[in-house]
Amino acid sequence: PHVPPTLLPRKEGIRLKRSLLIKPMMNEYYPTVTHGDGIYLFDNTGKKYIDGCSGAVTASIGHTNPEIIAAMYEQANKVSFVYRSQFTSEPAEELANKLNSLLNAKEDYWSFFVNSGSEAVETAMKIAIQHWQEKGNYRKNKILSRWISYHGITIGALSLSGHVKRRERFVHILEDYPVVSPVYCYRCPFNQKYPDCQLSCANDLETAIERAGADQIAAFIAEPIVGAAGGAITPPDGYYQKIREICDRHHILFIADEVMTGLGRTGKMFGLDHWGVRADIMALGKGVSAGYTPIAAALASEKVMEPILNGSNSIMSGHTLSANPQSTATALAVINFIEKSKLVENVQENGEYLLQKLQALAANSQIIGDVRGKGLMIGIEFVSDVKTKQPFSSGVQITKKIVDQARDKGLLVYPASAGKEGAQGDAVIISPPFIITKQEIDDLVAVLKETIEAVQNELVG
Numbered sequence: 001p002h003v004p005p006t007l008l009p010r011k012e013g014i015r016l017k018r019s020l021l022i023k024p025m026m027n028e029y030y031p032t033v034t035h036g037d038g039i040y041l042f043d044n045t046g047k048k049y050i051d052g053c054s055g056a057v058t059a060s061i062g063h064t065n066p067e068i069i070a071a072m073y074e075q076a077n078k079v080s081f082v083y084r085s086q087f088t089s090e091p092a093e094e095l096a097n098k099l100n101s102l103l104n105a106k107e108d109y110w111s112f113f114v115n116s117g118s119e120a121v122e123t124a125m126k127i128a129i130q131h132w133q134e135k136g137n138y139r140k141n142k143i144l145s146r147w148i149s150y151h152g153i154t155i156g157a158l159s160l161s162g163h164v165k166r167r168e169r170f171v172h173i174l175e176d177y178p179v180v181s182p183v184y185c186y187r188c189p190f191n192q193k194y195p196d197c198q199l200s201c202a203n204d205l206e207t208a209i210e211r212a213g214a215d216q217i218a219a220f221i222a223e224p225i226v227g228a229a230g231g232a233i234t235p236p237d238g239y240y241q242k243i244r245e246i247c248d249r250h251h252i253l254f255i256a257d258e259v260m261t262g263l264g265r266t267g268k269m270f271g272l273d274h275w276g277v278r279a280d281i282m283a284l285g286k287g288v289s290a291g292y293t294p295i296a297a298a299l300a301s302e303k304v305m306e307p308i309l310n311g312s313n314s315i316m317s318g319h320t321l322s323a324n325p326q327s328t329a330t331a332l333a334v335i336n337f338i339e340k341s342k343l344v345e346n347v348q349e350n351g352e353y354l355l356q357k358l359q360a361l362a363a364n365s366q367i368i369g370d371v372r373g374k375g376l377m378i379g380i381e382f383v384s385d386v387k388t389k390q391p392f393s394s395g396v397q398i399t400k401k402i403v404d405q406a407r408d409k410g411l412l413v414y415p416a417s418a419g420k421e422g423a424q425g426d427a428v429i430i431s432p433p434f435i436i437t438k439q440e441i442d443d444l445v446a447v448l449k450e451t452i453e454a455v456q457n458e459l460v461g
């Protein structure tokens with residue numbers, strides 16, 4: 001018989017399940033997944049889970065899609081790996097052209113393929129710096145970023161990340177730190193209200209540029225909608241138009257970290273589409289192959305590439321598995337499936353439906369402070385007092401409580417918080433696969449409601 005995981009003593013759990021796999025928390029229970037099917041995952045006790053967050057906002061078309069499996073098999077039968085310094089391959093070339101056509105921009109965008117979002121950000125940083133070097137400017141090598149942000153776990157990408165918890169152990173070896181104000185209307189750092197604020201948070205980029213000196217700055221990086229560090233924190237209208245204008249005026253490149261928002265997640269192909277703005281360089285990850293294989297990409301506009309093409313003619317970066325045919329063919333199949341099945345439209349429509357249901361849930365809850373996001377990327381922030389927005393104290397570990405108890409009830413949600421729990425807000429992201437139906441959204445919200453009510457009763461009675 002199935003034993004609910006929280007009933008297993010944690011230490012007992014690990015003794016029974018001991019393996020040498022390093023897990024995020026070694027003494028905690030993690031179900032062992034055996035297989036997936038669409039929006040569902042199953043573990044080795046036979047328990048079924050609704051994948052309410054696509055893993056880490058990644059499995060955007062759901063699990064074990066037969067068309068993707070067929071495409072992967074077909075490519076594996078041809079060739080899985082060739083080294084990028086010796087060969088290119090048809091799927092790699094085709095994928096680069098496909099991403100460019102999805103952008104539908106005035107100028108072409110070139111793609112550099114890597115294996116994780118963090119590497120895509122690292123590559124974006126290097127392309128930005130190299131762009132200025134090739135123009136003979138060796139001073140422009142600083143990259144500005146915001147607090148309450150996450151750009152990756154490698155030292156360069158973590159240096160840019162405004163994520164206190166992930167930084168703190170490595171602060172002494174990080175190269176840099178964020179200097180620009182977060183964009184966070186629910187807890188405005190300037191204590192203002194939109195639109196009276198006239199976008200003080202965007203103007204803060206200009207202050208940061210003036211402080212550091214535009215002649216030292218290669219680029220500014222931002223997530224269109226903040227993911228892991230804050231739970232789908234969504235900038236107001238006009239924000240990115242202003243950011244774009246400030247970057248242009250100061251001759252600074254704009255890097256969009258679309259690792260989480262990229263390829264349909266927010267109801268548009270790219271997150272920045274909501275603001276009608278294009279970045280100079282983009283990082284893509286997660287959704288590129290929907291988790292079927294590791295692949296990510298840094299995209300750079302013709303304008304960014306031009307001095308490089310006319311100069312050293314080479315991007316000084318790369319990994320052994322960069323642009324391998326297996327991963328690029330898989331990503332192509334995923335994108336083709338998204339387009340063919342009109343999934344971005346589905347995200348838009350069902351995202352609205354999900355948002356309304358979660359707003360209704362919030363209206364009757366004593367611990368939901370804010371519901372926000374776009375498409376199927378909705379954040380829920382928990383507070384101990386909805387009127388004062390007072391966070392829970394860190395000992396409560398509210399995000400963990402919600403995530404664990406939802407999982408025990410058969411629903412996966414994604415924890416998002418930039419600080420130590422309680423210090424900078426506690427949130428989860430609800431981000432199911434794009435193929436979810438309205439009926440399945442009802443099921444998802446029912447389990448979430450039950451979970452939040454149980455936690456609320458435990459905490460505030």
Ligand code: PMP
Pocket residue numbers: 056115116117118119121150151152153223227228257258259260285286
């Ligand atoms: N940027 C953003 C916006 C992300 O959400 C993530 C992952 N959560 C990363 C970068 C890093 O990607 P990866 O975990 O694939 O290295």
